[in-house]
Amino acid sequence: MKAKGLKDLLVRKFDKKLKDIIDEDLRILAEIKEYTIRSGGKRIRPILHYCLCKILGYKGDKYSDVGAIAELIHAASLLHDDVVDEAQTRRGMPSVPSKFGNKTSILAGDYLLACGIDHLNSLGSPDLMD
Secondary structure (H helix, E strand, O other): OOHHHHHHHHHHHHHHHHHHHOOOOOHHHHHHHHHHHHOOOOOHHHHHHHHHHHHHOOOOOOHHHHHHHHHHHHHHHHHHHHHHOOOOEEOOEEOHHHHHOHHHHHHHHHHHHHHHHHHHHHOOOHHHHO
């Protein structure tokens, strides 16, 4: 498989994993989840994690979970960062704080962090939690 095809496949896989991890109950969280994932990004963190797993000979299937969690933590930090920086845009689109407000953005970032930690804990690997 060519590098671009593999990258596209991995991006789709990590986007799906992100949607699975973020289990929202409130409509506003569902909107922010879709908005954040749809806004794209290169998914460099999970793709590098995948490559490192391959190099090290990892045979398990948790690489996608751990890679998606790293991306989730990064996304949460961007929500907080956009509030601090008073950013109006991110990747050419209105930033989450400019679209939904600062308080909602901070709480959504906290929620994304909590979802990532909860999912990491659910993998049943205490070494990952360390």
